[in-house]
Amino acid sequence: MKVTRIAYSAQLNPGKYAAVMEQARRLGRVRSEVWQRYGSINGVGAGLRDRQVRDRWLADGTHALFGVLANAWKETVRDAMADIAASLAAAKVDVRRAISRRTSDPAERQRMFTALKADQWASDPFLARQMRKHWRRGRNRTHDQIVVRADKYNTALDGRGRLWLAIPGLEPRKMVRIPLSTAVAPTGTLRLILRGGRVEIHYQVDASQMRSSQRPCGDATVGVDKGYTEALTDSDGQPHGVQLGELLTRESDRLKERNRRRAKLRSIANNAALRGDHAKAHRIKVNNLGTVKRDRQAARHRARVRTEIFTAVHQVVDKANAVIAEDLTQRFTGRKNLPKNINRRLAAWTKGVTAEALRNVSERRGSALVHVNAAYTSQTCHRCARFGRRRGDRFHCTSCGVVWQADVNAAINILHRAGDPDIALHTPHHRVKQILQDRTDRHRTRLPVQDSSPATAGRRANYPNCSAINNS
DSSP states (O other): OEEEEEEEBOSOOHHHHHHHHHHHHHHHHHHHHHHHHHSSTTTGGGTOOHHHHHHHHHHHTGGGGSOSOHHHHHHHHHHHHHHHHHHHHHHHHHHHHHHHHHOOOHHHHHHHHHHHHTTOGGGSHHHHHHHHHHSOOOOOOOOSEEEEOGGGOEEEEOTTSOEEEEEEOSSTTOEEEEEBSOSSOOOSSEEEEEETTEEEEEEEEEGGGSGGGGSOOOSEEEEEEEOSSSSEEETTSOEEOTTHHHHHHHHHHHHHHHHHHHHHHHHHHHHHHHHTOHHHHHHHHHHHSOSHHHHHHHHHHHHHHHHHHHHHHHHHHHHEEEEEEEOTTSOOOOSSOOOHHHHHHHOTHHHHHHHHHHHHHHHHHTOEEEEEOOTTTTTBOTTTOOBOEEETTEEEOTTTOOEEEHHHHHHHHHHHHTTOSSOOTTOOHHHHHHHHHHHHHHHHHTOOOOOSSHHHHHHHHHSOOHHHHHHO
16 A cells, blocks of 8 residues: 655755746646647547657657656656546546436446447447546646656755755756755655745655554454544544644634635725726735745645544554444535535535545554444434434433433444444435334334344344344
8 A cells, every 4th residue: 555745845945946847847838738639539538558659759759849858758748648547537437427327228338338448439429428528628737746757866865964855957967956854765756746935745655664554453343433523533432633623623713814804905906906006906916915825824734634633543543453434435415504614614625534544544554444324323322222412512312311422422323333234334314214213113112123034134133233232
C-alpha cells in the first residue's frame, strides 16, 4: 500500500522560484497540447498510449516547440495521458448507469458492458451518444506542476543539516537546488506543485515501512460512530479526537468574520470602479483580496483536522482487531435545509477524511474494517431496540426511561448491526425502519420471532439478533 507525503521548500530564492515557475509554465503547454490532440475518441478513446505519443512527437519535431528537456516533457506526456484515461474511466461509470436504466435484458446489458470495457463503443449508437454526453473534451489548466522521474534528481545534506533537492532545469546539466523544510529525503517519482512562492514536493512511500504501521492492533471488536465534537466514539464509551469539534467551530467562526470583511472590501472596490477610480479598486484587490494567505490558512486547517482524525483512528485500532463502522463514502440527502453557519461547522469534507483514515489505518495495521447499515442507529435504544428521541448529545429512550450519551448509544447499535441477519449493508432505510418496528411490536406482544425462510432461520441461528439477546 502506498501513501502520499508532502515536503515543502524553505526560504526559496525568488530567482530559483521564477526559474522553476517558467519550466512549469512550459510544461503546462505540453499538457495543453496532449489534451487538445488526444483527449477525445481518436486519442485515448482509441487505445492510444503515451509511448506512441512520444514516438510521434519525436518523429515530427513537435517536442522542439516547448523548450524543455526530453525527460521533462516525456514525463508530462505520460502524466497527461493518465489524466485523460482517468476522465474516460469516470465517464464510463455514468454510461454504465445509463445502460442499466435503458434495458433490463441481461444479455443486452452484458453486450454493452463488454463493448464499453473494450473501448468498442464508437460503433454502437447508444454507447457513442452516451460517451459524447459524459466524456467531454477537457482542457488543461495546470501550469504549475513538474513531474520528475526518480533517477533525474538527487538530495544532499549541507553542513547545517539542511536537506537540498536538486532537479533538472531548462538547460542540460544545470540543476536547480531547492532547500527543504524536512530532513527526510523524498523517494520515487516526484510531483512539484508551485503555490504562492513555495514548492510542494509530493511523493509516495510504502505504508508498511512507516513507523505507525509497525504498531500492532488490539484484540477486541469495537463499533464506532462519527461525531462532531469528537472524531469517533467507540462502543466502550470512549471518545477519540476530542479536539475536532473545537477545531471546526473555531475555523468556521473565523471564516464567517473573514468573509464578511472581504465582502465589504469587495463592495468598496466595486463602487470605486464604478466611480472611475480604478487605481483604488486595483489597490484593494491586490493588497486586501488576495488568495495566497487564505489558501495557506486553509491548508494548515486541513492538516490539523487530518492529524486529529488519523490520531483518533489509531487510538481505536490500538484496542480493536475488527472495527465496525458505517459506510461514510455513501451520500445521503438531508431532509432539513440547515443555515449556512451550521453547514460550515458540520464540514462535510471531514466525513471523507474519516472514511480514508479508517480504511488506510485498518489496512496498514492489520485490523478488519466492517461496514454496516447505520440507518436509525442513532434513533433507537441499544438496550430495548425501541425508537426514542435524540436532542444534541443526549438520547432519551421513551420505553426504558433512560438517557444515554447519543454517540455511545449509536456506536453500540452499530456494533450490534454487524450480527444482524435481516439488515444488510444496502437494505433501504424505509425497510430497516419497518424491520425495527416489527421487532418492537413482537417484543411488546411477546410473540416469537417469525422466520421468513429456512435460510433466514439459519442465519439467525448463526447470528442472533442482538436486541433480542439484550432483552432476554
